[in-house]
Amino acid sequence: MRHLLSSADLGRDDVRALLATAAEMHEVQRRDVKKLPTLRGRTVINLFFEDSTRTRSSFEIAGKWMSADTINITGKGSSTSKGESLRDTVMTIDAMSVDCVVIRHMASGAAHQVAQWVDASVVNAGDGTHEHPTQALLDAYTMEARLGDLEGRRVAIVGDLTHSRVFRSNAITLRTLGAEVTLVAPPTLMPSGIASWARADGLTLADDLDAVLADGPDAVMMLRVQRERMSGGFFPTPREYTVGYGLTRERLRALTSANPDAVICHPGPMNRGLEISADAADAASSLVLDQVSAGVAVRMAVLYHLLAGEEVTA
Numbered sequence: 001m002r003h004l005l006s007s008a009d010l011g012r013d014d015v016r017a018l019l020a021t022a023a024e025m026h027e028v029q030r031r032d033v034k035k036l037p038t039l040r041g042r043t044v045i046n047l048f049f050e051d052s053t054r055t056r057s058s059f060e061i062a063g064k065w066m067s068a069d070t071i072n073i074t075g076k077g078s079s080t081s082k083g084e085s086l087r088d089t090v091m092t093i094d095a096m097s098v099d100c101v102v103i104r105h106m107a108s109g110a111a112h113q114v115a116q117w118v119d120a121s122v123v124n125a126g127d128g129t130h131e132h133p134t135q136a137l138l139d140a141y142t143m144e145a146r147l148g149d150l151e152g153r154r155v156a157i158v159g160d161l162t163h164s165r166v167f168r169s170n171a172i173t174l175r176t177l178g179a180e181v182t183l184v185a186p187p188t189l190m191p192s193g194i195a196s197w198a199r200a201d202g203l204t205l206a207d208d209l210d211a212v213l214a215d216g217p218d219a220v221m222m223l224r225v226q227r228e229r230m231s232g233g234f235f236p237t238p239r240e241y242t243v244g245y246g247l248t249r250e251r252l253r254a255l256t257s258a259n260p261d262a263v264i265c266h267p268g269p270m271n272r273g274l275e276i277s278a279d280a281a282d283a284a285s286s287l288v289l290d291q292v293s294a295g296v297a298v299r300m301a302v303l304y305h306l307l308a309g310e311e312v313t314a
Contacts, residue, residue: 001305003115003122007133007172015176019141021301022294028065029296039068042307043098047090048125049075049105054268054292055125055135059102062299068099068307086110087117094118099307103127108165121306129163135267136169138298140177142291143219146263151178156212158184159223159245159275162191162234166267167223175201182217184209186245188234209245216259222247222266222276238274249279256285263287 001014010018028034044063048056056072063070073093080089086105093101100121103111108128115122126132144150155174161167161183174181182204183194190205198205206212213220225241235241242248247255247264255262264276264286272278281288 003124004133004302004306005111005115005122005124006131007136007169007176010133010173010176012176015137015140015173018137018298018301018305019144021304022137022141022297025300025304026294026297028300029293034065036066038304038308039063039066042068042100043096044068044070044100044102044303044307045093045098045120046070046072046125047093047101047103048072049080049103050126052104052125054295055104055132058292058295059123059125059299059303061296062303065296066300066303068303086114090114090118094120100303123302123306126165128165129168130165131169132165132267133169133173134295134299134302135166136173137302138291138294139166139170139221139265139267140173141298142265142287142294143263145290145294146287147218147261149178150174152180153178153219154180154182154215154217155219155221156182156184156217157221157223158209158212158247160189160225160234161185161194161223162189163226164223170221171201171203175203180204182206182212184212184245186235186241209251210254213251213255214258216255217262218259219263219265220247220255222264222270222280224267224269225271225275242274246274247276247280249277252277252280252283265291267291 046056046059060070098120102123102125103114104125105127108130110127111122111124124133147153157167171181184206187207264280266276266288270276270281272281
């Protein structure tokens, strides 16, 4: 494994290997001293051109807990703010003989392009509205920790599909693990051409959230309404969106009634009161904070498989 650019790059065995390593890495988080020598002497650059709390912090912690030299560079703190091109920026970084570049960029396909320019390993930490493969891995890890094997499990992904890179990677990874995936969104937030993708990959499309919840899915993943990517007109008002597609207190009751063991996920950050109510976000069935915890373990696993590739020494 040289790069992690897309969830489609990972077969079932690859995903299972990463999740198994993540389970071992998760044990490190429970120690008093959270440190492995695994990546000593390696250098990881976190190059983030978009704001991030969870992803950037978890990659930084993951690298440091495995003894890598980890450096954060933001768009505002790089020469791109002076007009330098992305190509020149990443090639300058690569010339310093770094081992891995973790990149988040507002342009879809940026990570794939960077991988062609540099000798270092590249991890896609989110590129535009394209993909976010490590998020999908940590979501699958979190769901399996509560539900067991995802083969045959029913997962509903709900919300702003058009602007979501998380949904694209999750749909691929969940199907790779054998889950049945239903995508729920208003017609205005269904991506163009999704019908053909859904047919090819065995995804189900729906626009009636209440009907999907009444069917008792095993997991419901609520997606953030990405207002910063919208030019307007996708739905009339926030209130109307919540009425139609928010996981409200009433819908939480309906879900729990249909399937008492169902879990709730959200990749964050959450718009409380818009796509998810406080009752749902803080429910006993909510895995939101478990996802955050899993994020460090999964990203440790990814860096390990990219940069070490030996038996895990925990």
